Amino acid sequence: MKLYLVPTPIGNLKDMTYRGVEVLKEVDIILAEDTRTSGKLLQHYGVATQMLSYHMHNEHKISDNIVKRIQAGETMALITDAGSPGISDPGFLLTRKLLENGIEVESLPGATAFVPALTVSGMPCDKFVFEGFLPVKKGRQKRLEFLKEESRTIVFYESPHKLLRTLADFKTHYGDERQVSISREITKMYEEHFRGSVSEAIEHFELKKPRGEFVVVLEGCS
Structure with a gap:
């Protein structure tokens, strides 16, 4: 009667942990953000456990039912397309509901994109702020302005088609x-x-079209 939060590789399949694979084989149900994407990972590691779709568009609708199933004795694991559940991915809502109902949640360590990006940035990483994705419209400029005096290193996630816009906003709010x-x-x-x-x-990304998923590490205000 438990939920495991199991990180999955952010690119290289070898980054899956032995323990993560064992948990996925042993649980009754795997909650997967995209069953097609996760199916490839499970097939690679010989995991035959049944999957149930759990993502940002249905989590409010099915979370109560998942709570009831775990209370009835099932053990489940939650995985996302890549990285650690709850970090800019589904996971928080279900975790909170389970804890409110006295159900144990165990989080396994594993892959997440911002840690390697931060540690190879050459910027201070003893203290930092993780912002994830900036708001697309409402609240975006307010958030950028709020971070103007932040002295700690700031970490963002960004998609390729919004990268240049975000850099332009950095220039406006924080300077060249x-x-x-x-x-x-x-x-x-x-x-x-x-x-x-x-x-x-x-200048670099105007000449070289952004492709792939990005982690942007911004120097804090000096």
Whole structure:
């Protein structure tokens, strides 16, 4: 009668832990953000456990039913398409509901994109702020302005088609010379890291079209 939060590889399948595979084989049900994506991972590791679709569009609808099933004795694991459940991915809502009902939740350590991007950035990582994805519209400028005086290193996730817009916003709010480290496709074949000023980053990605998923590490206010 438990839920396991199981991280999955963010690119390289070898980053799946032995313990993670064991848990996925032993539970009664695997809650998967996208059963097609997760199916490839499970097939690779010979996991035959039944999957149930659980994602941001249905989590409010089915969370109560999952609570009842676990209370009835089932053990489940939650996985997302990549990385650790709850980190810019579904997981928080279900975890909170289970804890409110006295059900144990266990989180396994494993892959997540922002940690390697932060540690190779060359910026201070003893203290940092994880912002995830910025608001697309409502609240975006307010959030950027709120972070203007943040002295700790700031970590963002960004999609390829919004990267230049985000860098332009950094230039507007934080100036040309604020340093950034931008990592793409971490653990994958085309992993790359750009380090330089905001202006240099804009120039770089105007010439080289952004592709893949990005982690942007921004220098804190000095």
